[in-house]
Amino acid sequence: MPGPGGAGEFDTIHRLFAPLAHPEWGRGLRDDVAVLPSRPGYDLVLTKDAIVEGVHFLPGDPLDSVARKLLRVNLSDLAAKGATPFGYLLACHWSPRCGWGEREAFAQGLGVDQKLFGISLLGGDTVSTPGPASFSATMLGWVPKGRAVSRTGAAVGDFVFSTGVIGDGWLGLQAAKGLLSLGDDRHAALIEHYRVPSPRCEFAEAILQSASASADVSDGLIADLQHIAAASGIGVEIDLERLPLSAAAHAWQESRADAEACLVRLATGGDDYEIVFTARPAQEKNLRREAEHLHLRLSTLGRVVSGQGVTVRHGGRVVVIEKAGWTHG
Amino acid sequence: MPGPGGAGEFDTIHRLFAPLAHPEWGRGLRDDVAVLPSRPGYDLVLTKDAIVEGVHFLPGDPLDSVARKLLRVNLSDLAAKGATPFGYLLACHWSPRCGWGEREAFAQGLGVDQKLFGISLLGGDTVSTPGPASFSATMLGWVPKGRAVSRTGAAVGDFVFSTGVIGDGWLGLQAAKGLLSLGDDRHAALIEHYRVPSPRCEFAEAILQSASASADVSDGLIADLQHIAAASGIGVEIDLERLPLSAAAHAWQESRADAEACLVRLATGGDDYEIVFTARPAQEKNLRREAEHLHLRLSTLGRVVSGQGVTVRHGGRVVVIEKAGWTHG
Numbered sequence: 001m002p003g004p005g006g007a008g009e010f011d012t013i014h015r016l017f018a019p020l021a022h023p024e025w026g027r028g029l030r031d032d033v034a035v036l037p038s039r040p041g042y043d044l045v046l047t048k049d050a051i052v053e054g055v056h057f058l059p060g061d062p063l064d065s066v067a068r069k070l071l072r073v074n075l076s077d078l079a080a081k082g083a084t085p086f087g088y089l090l091a092c093h094w095s096p097r098c099g100w101g102e103r104e105a106f107a108q109g110l111g112v113d114q115k116l117f118g119i120s121l122l123g124g125d126t127v128s129t130p131g132p133a134s135f136s137a138t139m140l141g142w143v144p145k146g147r148a149v150s151r152t153g154a155a156v157g158d159f160v161f162s163t164g165v166i167g168d169g170w171l172g173l174q175a176a177k178g179l180l181s182l183g184d185d186r187h188a189a190l191i192e193h194y195r196v197p198s199p200r201c202e203f204a205e206a207i208l209q210s211a212s213a214s215a216d217v218s219d220g221l222i223a224d225l226q227h228i229a230a231a232s233g234i235g236v237e238i239d240l241e242r243l244p245l246s247a248a249a250h251a252w253q254e255s256r257a258d259a260e261a262c263l264v265r266l267a268t269g270g271d272d273y274e275i276v277f278t279a280r281p282a283q284e285k286n287l288r289r290e291a292e293h294l295h296l297r298l299s300t301l302g303r304v305v306s307g308q309g310v311t312v313r314h315g316g317r318v319v320v321i322e323k324a325g326w327t328h329g
Numbered sequence: 330m331p332g333p334g335g336a337g338e339f340d341t342i343h344r345l346f347a348p349l350a351h352p353e354w355g356r357g358l359r360d361d362v363a364v365l366p367s368r369p370g371y372d373l374v375l376t377k378d379a380i381v382e383g384v385h386f387l388p389g390d391p392l393d394s395v396a397r398k399l400l401r402v403n404l405s406d407l408a409a410k411g412a413t414p415f416g417y418l419l420a421c422h423w424s425p426r427c428g429w430g431e432r433e434a435f436a437q438g439l440g441v442d443q444k445l446f447g448i449s450l451l452g453g454d455t456v457s458t459p460g461p462a463s464f465s466a467t468m469l470g471w472v473p474k475g476r477a478v479s480r481t482g483a484a485v486g487d488f489v490f491s492t493g494v495i496g497d498g499w500l501g502l503q504a505a506k507g508l509l510s511l512g513d514d515r516h517a518a519l520i521e522h523y524r525v526p527s528p529r530c531e532f533a534e535a536i537l538q539s540a541s542a543s544a545d546v547s548d549g550l551i552a553d554l555q556h557i558a559a560a561s562g563i564g565v566e567i568d569l570e571r572l573p574l575s576a577a578a579h580a581w582q583e584s585r586a587d588a589e590a591c592l593v594r595l596a597t598g599g600d601d602y603e604i605v606f607t608a609r610p611a612q613e614k615n616l617r618r619e620a621e622h623l624h625l626r627l628s629t630l631g632r633v634v635s636g637q638g639v640t641v642r643h644g645g646r647v648v649v650i651e652k653a654g655w656t657h658g
Contacts, residue, residue: 027479030480030556030560031410031479031480031481031560032376032406032409032410032544032545033374033375033376033406033407033410033412033477034374034375034376035372035374035375035410035472036372036373036374037372037373037474038368038369038370038371038372038373038474039367040367040369041367042367043364043365043366043367044364044365044366044373045362045363045365046362046363046364046365046451046452046467047361047362047363047418047452048418048419048420048452048453048454048467049420049454050422050454050456050465051456052422052456052458054458054459055456055457055458056456077361077362078362080361081360081362081364083362089375089377089467090377091378091379091420091465093379093381093422093463095460122375123375123376123377124377125377125378125379125465127379127384127385127463128381128384129381129383129384129460129463130383130460130461131424131458131459131460131461131463132458132460134422134456134458134460134463136379136420136454136465138377138418138467143364145367148362148364150356150360151359152360215361216361227359231359231360
């Protein structure tokens with residue numbers, strides 16, 4: 001069944017994707033499989049995230065940015081585990097809007113991020129769907145044997161940290177939907193942040209060295225902290241005043257009546273792809289030095305305590321969070 | 330965003346999928362990633378196939394059979410490489426028809442085939458889509474280091490073999506669409522064959538020991554042989570009289586005027602998930618003994634010759650094949 005605009009599976013794979021393939025392990029995308037040698041002393045870390053048009057990206061988003069978002073949401077999972085990515089498998093479920101030009105743009109987006117993150121295509125599948133386009137990637141990385149950082153290692157007394165800023169993912173979605181009125185520059189930057197998030201791969205080594213438990217912020221900061229709390233069997237306390245905000249988020253907050261409600265919205269919005277993690281207090285110095293070296297913002301949000309769940313404070317008072325984060329059904 | 334019928338991502342993962350997870354490497358599906366130890370002396374073989382409602386399965390197909398088909402089309406790729414499967418990552422793109430009952434059925438189908446094939450769930454993602462449901466799996470297997478059977482090893486003089494029967498995948502699709510009139514029993518068996526194909530995992534060891542080049546029959550026997558011919562830089566000659574047919578395929582052929590056209594249709598229909606492979610003539614004895622031991626039909630279809638492409642003969646005459654197989658755009 002030839003695809004729309006003559007963009008058949010064969011051409012898509014051999015003209016657009018084969019140049020992106022790992023020279024050895026991808027077998028030129030001609031063998032249905034990838035074959036990966038074992039790497040003694042290392043564990044293989046695998047994650048698989050999917051994105052759907054109308055749910056995780058917008059129908060108007062250019063396909064080069066969709067390809068980059070697909071890679072980046074998966075890279076973010078590996079970064080939070082302290083893993084170094086090297087390759088991925090890809091499934092493209094093309095919708096009728098994905099003609100040859102759109103597929104070329106998609107492949108171009110993959111190529112740009114392959115170079116940026118040092119990864120190559122290992123294999124996958126391309127199919128047509130009458131419905132909205134969707135894509136999934138299985139991202140692979142290495143971590144020294146037994147060292148992958150889980151969600152289970154947080155201990156009472158640990159500090160709670162976050163990289164970067166929180167809330168711009170959600171604000172970017174609002175901007176892309178035309179629901180925000182900010183200055184043009186900020187508007188464009190937020191949309192770009194939503195479309196092409198920045199996974200913190202450069203911080204993976206520091207996570208590996210210093211974090212006790214870690215996750216990436218995809219569902220929402222509070223929801224992802226809840227996952228860490230539940231997995232580690234501890235409680236977490238954070239202060240909303242410490243939430244790291246961008247200038248755009250500050251401007252948005254100042255334009256609204258209820259500052260606390262704004263902070264809650266940003267802390268539950270999701271799609272940030274920062275790393276939220278816990279570490280022993282003795283690790284803070286190393287972490288800050290490494291973050292400074294990378295020009296990466298690093299914020300202390302609170303502490304790990306005995307108990308369970310996430311307690312959120314603002315101005316010293318406990319804030320009741322009704323919906324901790326976003327889940328994709 | 331809660332899914333339809335209250336079937337949210339959290340419940341789907343933790344109530345339905347977590348019981349299917351690999352006890353160690355899957356991390357209880359609570360960590361966004363799978364972590365796999367290296368296995369010295371072995372290569373990891375990975376494949377990733379996607380299936381879409383209305384394209385690879387029918388809107389009326391029960392979801393337990395859809396889950397099994399998803400695993401089996403991926404298992405088939407590994408079997409053709411001589412690899413032994415052990416686990417998979419899964420992406421479910423649920424459509425509005427996938428309420429809790431359908432998701433339960435899907436998980437049940439996974440569970441049945443996990444036991445049959447000795448595999449476990451390692452991780453993945455579950456998302457909602459307003460469009461047709463689709464699913465992809467990344468299947469993982471082991472093969473002794475350097476031994477994965479590729480498409481590139483066919484040499485002039487090799488025999489061309491196929492396991493099982495060819496054409497029942499396509500006939501099954503016609504039956505499922507109500508386009509065939511055969512006896513009730515045959516009708517039901519063909520539909521079942523289309524819905525739940527039988528990947529030849531039990532023959533993977535024989536492929537590993539004896540095949541020079543190998544592929545599974547997904548696009549269509551002739552198309553998949555063309556891939557082997559192109560990758561190996563040789564030509565292939567097959568005789569349509571040798572095409573292994575089921576009793577149902579024989580009955581269908583007898584009901585039609587043009588026997589040759591029927592054979593061509595069966596050899597190009599695809600969705601068979603048998604293994605088509607080449608081997609040195611000296612390997613035939615081992616292969617037949619192993620196939621007999623497994624009660625698996627093994628047919629010699631032709632020979633590898635110098636030249637290129639696939640030459641198809643019937644009654645000694647060359648048959649021109651206009652469309653070698655099915656491609657999913």
